[in-house]
Amino acid sequence: MRVLASGAGLCRWIHPDDFREWVRVHKSREPVEKLVTEHEAVSRCVADGDYVAYDFSSLTRGPQALVREIIRQHKRNLWICAEFTLHDSSLLVGAGCVDRIDVGFLGYGNYIGRAVVEGRVQVFEWTNGALAFRMLAGARGVPFMPMRNLLGTDTFLQSGAKVVEDPFGGDAICLVPAMNPDVFLVHVHQADVYGNARIFGTNLFALEGAMASKKVIVSAEEIIEPLEFRKEPAKTTIPYFLVSAVVHLPFGAYPGGVPGRYELDVEHVQQLNGIETEEHMQAYLDSCVYSVRNHAEFLGRRVGWKRLAGVARRASIKEGYG
Amino acid sequence: MDNVAGFTDTELMICAAARVLEDRKTVFVGWGIPQVVALLAEKLYAPNLVQVFEFGAIGPQSLTPFVRGTMGGPSNIYRSLQWTNMNWAFSYAATGYLDYGMIGAIQVDAYGNVNSTLLGGTYDRPGRRFPGSGGGNEVASLCWKTIVVLKHEPRRFVQRLDFMTSPGYLTGPRARERAGLPRGTGPYRVVTSQAVFGFDEETKQMLLLGVLRGLTKDQVIRGMSFEPMVAEKVEIVEPPTQEELRVLREEIDPARTIIG
Numbered sequence: 404m405r406v407l408a409s410g411a412g413l414c415r416w417i418h419p420d421d422f423r424e425w426v427r428v429h430k431s432r433e434p435v436e437k438l439v440t441e442h443e444a445v446s447r448c449v450a451d452g453d454y455v456a457y458d459f460s461s462l463t464r465g466p467q468a469l470v471r472e473i474i475r476q477h478k479r480n481l482w483i484c485a486e487f488t489l490h491d492s493s494l495l496v497g498a499g500c501v502d503r504i505d506v507g508f509l510g511y512g513n514y515i516g517r518a519v520v521e522g523r524v525q526v527f528e529w530t531n532g533a534l535a536f537r538m539l540a541g542a543r544g545v546p547f548m549p550m551r552n553l554l555g556t557d558t559f560l561q562s563g564a565k566v567v568e569d570p571f572g573g574d575a576i577c578l579v580p581a582m583n584p585d586v587f588l589v590h591v592h593q594a595d596v597y598g599n600a601r602i603f604g605t606n607l608f609a610l611e612g613a614m615a616s617k618k619v620i621v622s623a624e625e626i627i628e629p630l631e632f633r634k635e636p637a638k639t640t641i642p643y644f645l646v647s648a649v650v651h652l653p654f655g656a657y658p659g660g661v662p663g664r665y666e667l668d669v670e671h672v673q674q675l676n677g678i679e680t681e682e683h684m685q686a687y688l689d690s691c692v693y694s695v696r697n698h699a700e701f702l703g704r705r706v707g708w709k710r711l712a713g714v715a716r717r718a719s720i721k722e723g724y725g
Numbered sequence: 726m727d728n729v730a731g732f733t734d735t736e737l738m739i740c741a742a743a744r745v746l747e748d749r750k751t752v753f754v755g756w757g758i759p760q761v762v763a764l765l766a767e768k769l770y771a772p773n774l775v776q777v778f779e780f781g782a783i784g785p786q787s788l789t790p791f792v793r794g795t796m797g798g799p800s801n802i803y804r805s806l807q808w809t810n811m812n813w814a815f816s817y818a819a820t821g822y823l824d825y826g827m828i829g830a831i832q833v834d835a836y837g838n839v840n841s842t843l844l845g846g847t848y849d850r851p852g853r854r855f856p857g858s859g860g861g862n863e864v865a866s867l868c869w870k871t872i873v874v875l876k877h878e879p880r881r882f883v884q885r886l887d888f889m890t891s892p893g894y895l896t897g898p899r900a901r902e903r904a905g906l907p908r909g910t911g912p913y914r915v916v917t918s919q920a921v922f923g924f925d926e927e928t929k930q931m932l933l934l935g936v937l938r939g940l941t942k943d944q945v946i947r948g949m950s951f952e953p954m955v956a957e958k959v960e961i962v963e964p965p966t967q968e969e970l971r972v973l974r975e976e977i978d979p980a981r982t983i984i985g
Binding site: 460487489506511515516517519520522525528529533535536539552554555556561574605606609663672676718720722724 | 756778779780781782788792794795796797798799800802803804808809810811812815819838842846848849850851852853854855856857858859860861862863866867886888889890891892895900901903904905906907
């Protein structure tokens with residue numbers, strides 16, 4: 404196959420056989436109970452230098468409590484897949500946890516933009532679709548996927564993609580390398596202790612991410628009985644043998660919302676949107692992350708149960724989230 | 726805030742773009758202003774418009790008011806035809822099911838190429854850095870007709886983009902096909918706070934189709950850093966109607982987070 408052009412960006416790529424080997428050895432098919440605290444899940448599954456991806460957005464069912472725990476544990480040199488990120492990338496960079504970002508959507512607000520301008524974080528250019536497709540390739544056990552965009556643009560030139568001659572039709576086609584993250588974080592509506600998980604509503608690449616990643620942390624609003632999954636298997640998003648750890652984290656997407664459970668907290672989100680200076684960032688991290696021991700303490704002491712009852716009350720749309 | 730004409734630039738852009746969308750068609754809707762455009766179109770002009778979102782909502786009947794920043798929140802994905810995920814959402818575009826795509830831009834050039842990544846400097850050390858493609862590159866590459874919505878300012882209509890995030894007609898006729906992009910796709914309209922542009926069939930360059938009532942062609946062209954082609958008969962773009970403004974201000978964005 405003739406390579407017509409190559410993007411200049413670096414990318415994390417592993418051979419599909421190496422990933423298969425990891426799955427064979429490390430991702431146990433044994434149905435063991437995996438319910439742990441967020442501290443334990445993150446300290447066991449996330450190492451300095453890891454590549455981390457997550458589903459969905461900062462405002463909708465994002466793994467915000469897990470992201471805060473990563474910050475609390477001062478993980479370093481992480482490389483993240485930023486897709487539908489509004490604040491996660493800012494907070495992780497502000498905390499010094501992340502120094503490389505694959506950009507689908509870099510993030511919202513001035514803080515993260517300035518971090519790039521000042522060279523505090525290195526970015527690699529992709530698109531939301533390209534990153535999702537890379538994850539699909541990782542989940543299909545193939546080294547790359549062909550796609551018909553990125554082509555012709557500067558986005559391509561700064562990515563790690565290649566343009567080749569399609570061996571069937573002869574046209575130029577873009578190949579994106581498979582993504583097999585070290586860690587995948589996903590916050591779900593319901594899980595059981597083994598890691599079976601259900602999401603209601605839409606997702607970015609919840610199943611693909613869980614399949615393609617070496618370690619998978621599921622945080623759940625609710626822990627349900629394993630039998631419930633077998634009664635309604637069409638509702639299962641992720642089967643247990645993809646999952647490394649399960650954490651019960653009610654309001655785990657706060658200040659974002661979880662469809663059908665609670666709405667996003669607009670005021671808290673605006674506070675995050677407004678972070679511009681280093682001082683402001685560090686004050687936020689101190690108040691909402693470092694000075695509380697865990698998620699429950701954050702909710703109890705920094706947010707308040709009355710406020711949480713309010714966001715839960717505002718989740719008046721229930722259709723489809725049962 | 727209202728300007729002297731009684732509506733904001735953003736309100737005009739939204740209304741003019743909403744009139745472009747056709748009923749009983751599909752549209753891939755980008756983040757922010759395009760979401761509001763699609764809501765207005767659905768309420769006033771295209772009740773059977775099927776809106777497709779990259780986060781996997783296919784054909785929702787979104788509830789208003791619009792929640793700023795939302796992507797996939799419950800009012801945004803209310804009563805969809807299908808809830809799926811990103812790979813399937815973009816697959817609908819890649820296989821030709823999506824008639825329109827709508828995105829915003831920081832800069833656009835004469836071929837409708839779009840920048841939403843950076844301004845100034847180099848890629849590694851830009852002068853200013855913005856969110857990047859998001860799904861914009863997919864929308865501009867894969868939907869049949871792309872609509873770009875942006876403010877009418879000389880710094881936005883440029884000879885040369887600081888970064889080409891998403892493809893318009895690239896360097897001109899047949900360039901998209903040569904690059905490997907799907908045949909017959911490309912930018913269709915550029916809707917601004919002063920004008921509506923199409924693209925010349927032959928040269929694939931931006932073509933002034935309509936100017937806001939009360940403005941002249943020259944005034945519109947002075948607001949750009951390149952000279953567009955001009956249609957033989959330039960239409961008048963009507964300002965927002967009372968009904969459009971009422972729906973926008975009372976139903977869709979009462980907090981004026983998007984419309985200003």
